[in-house]
Amino acid sequence: MQPFKIPESVLVVIHTPALEVLLINRTDAPGYWQSVTGAKDSADEPLEATAVREVREETGIDCRPGTPLHAGLADWTIENVYDIYPRWLHRYAPGVTRNTEHVFGLCVPAGTEVTLDPREHTAFRWLPWREAADACFSPSNAEAILLLPQFAR
Incomplete structure (x- = not known):
């Protein structure tokens, strides 16, 4: 049996x-376009490590420390707390019904x-950022994308 997910995750724009x-389309929810998301593997996994791991697992993009793309990874220091979709x-x-999501950007x-x-x-x-925000199913994902111009390097 797979262990329960930790209700702390990352969103990487x-x-x-x-x-x-x-934007990527979920296999388990066709039409649900989103940025990279994923939960911590362990309670003590650093959030940046979660972001790097999820980006690599979901997109094949390697932004680990020491790679050229690592410099483009930024913690936006935004936390979203939301009800987990039923x-x-x-x-x-x-009894776990809420998740805390930490927002990162990767240029x-x-x-x-x-x-x-x-x-x-x-x-x-x-997609251009405004269109991408409109295409997201998740309100917190759309809101993060709308903040992109403020955080882009």
Whole structure:
């Protein structure tokens, strides 16, 4: 049996210098376009490590420390606390109904190769930031994308 998910996660807005945003479509929820998201693997996993791991797992983009893209990773120091969608509550321990999400940005060059994990996502697309915000199913994801111009380097 898989252990319960930790109700602390990251949201990583991957974008180009021209503010085009990468959105990925969930396998378990067709039409649910989003940025990279994922829960901590352990309570003591640093948030930056969670962000780096999730970006690599979900998109194949390597932004680990020591790689050229690591300099583009930024903790936006934004926390969103929200009710976990009912369809995904079974992944959490009984009684857990809220998640704390930490927002990061990752600036990558235009044309950065994306390799999806087919177990998690079926498609990707790059959109101008306003269009990307409109395409997100998650309100916190859309709000983060709308803040992109303030955080872009």
